[in-house]
Amino acid sequence: MSEKILAVAAGHEITEQELNNLIRNYPPEQQIYMSDPRAKQQVLDQLIAFHLFYKMAVEEGITESQEYQELVAKVKVELASHMAATSVVESIQVTEAEEKEYYEKHMEQFQEKAQVRARHILVDTRQQAESVSQELEQGLDFAEAAEKYSTCPSREKGGDLGYFTRGQMVPEFEKAAFEGEIGKLIGPVETQFGCHLILVEDKKEGSVKPFDQVQEQIHQQVIQTRQQAAYDEKVKELEAAYGVERKQGVID
Structure with a gap:
């Protein structure tokens, strides 16, 4: 079954899937309003303009310019670095048992005066x-x-x-x-x-907040701590593997 085509801009077929993918990048509170056809039309208009300007960039040689090539290279490095760093921490999980253990050891954090x-x-x-x-x-x-x-x-x-x-x-x-x-x-x-x-x-x-009231807070706190620890440890490994030379007196 072929994808539904919503518009053709400068020869590019804009599909319903492309539109939906863009909408998913919006913050959740904005996505709520996207069930309104008028809101979706506005996003579609943005996509149309996007492809029209891209065609203009190609025809005017912007995509062949040194500035463009440098920006693309920079984005590639940043994207690859981000994806590699994400791969280090994305598999880290926290169980409910571990959350309860943290709660019991740090009850003073959840004390209500x-x-x-x-x-x-x-x-x-x-x-x-x-x-x-x-x-x-x-x-x-x-x-x-x-x-x-x-x-x-x-x-x-x-x-x-x-x-x-x-x-x-x-x-x-x-x-x-x-x-x-x-x-x-x-x-x-x-x-x-x-x-x-x-x-x-x-x-x-004064009382201690029940576990179920602070579980999500604990989850975020513990997982962020573990992710940071994993990230820091991986940086040390990569420094040892690839080498880092920090120059003295470079930063004022």
């Missing part, structure tokens, strides 16, 4: 903080109080700071938040920014 989610109200003085605290104890909603009194930009979100880990807040604030009880008003807590009233809404204990 303890987190706290809190709201706060920031005011300038302890007296102001105590006054707001009294209103909260009398039933004023914490988020409403934050919008009304806080000087922190988080006031726009009712004082919500979201989740944070140790090291993200000033020490005094961090200590109060991590040691405080969920749902219980904390403060006033004085820091370099002023006085805070804190309401802890949730806590997440």
Whole structure:
């Protein structure tokens, strides 16, 4: 069965297979749009232009020029080198057992820090903080109080700071938040920014991410490490086999 011919440009028959091969070279996110006939037509137009310019290059002697021949020679060297290097690393595989072994030996890499989610109200003085605290104890909603009194930009979100880990807040604030009880008003807590009233809404204990969540990450890390090691070892072998002389003082 003959291939479907989509166009003939400067005597070259552009087949559906040639078009599909070009599309496969596109990034995956672009390939999604290639099911649209208009997108495929645009790629076909690019192919047509490609062959038309090649014909022009031949007729104008560009393909016989020294510049062209030098570029072709350079591309040949780069392509052959790339293919040889790829052949060294492409067969390297990592088993699931090896991935699990790496996981068990390097669990500290997959540690999730303890987190706290809190709201706060920031005011300038302890007296102001105590006054707001009294209103909260009398039933004023914490988020409403934050919008009304806080000087922190988080006031726009009712004082919500979201989740944070140790090291993200000033020490005094961090200590109060991590040691405080969920749902219980904390403060006033004085820091370099002023006085805070804190309401802890949730806590997440530190934990290690499950293996299935990090397996792909481990796979990539281990295989890249092994590929680099194989590449480096092969370079040493090739240096011994073919010889390398590094000139001193050439690079400034």
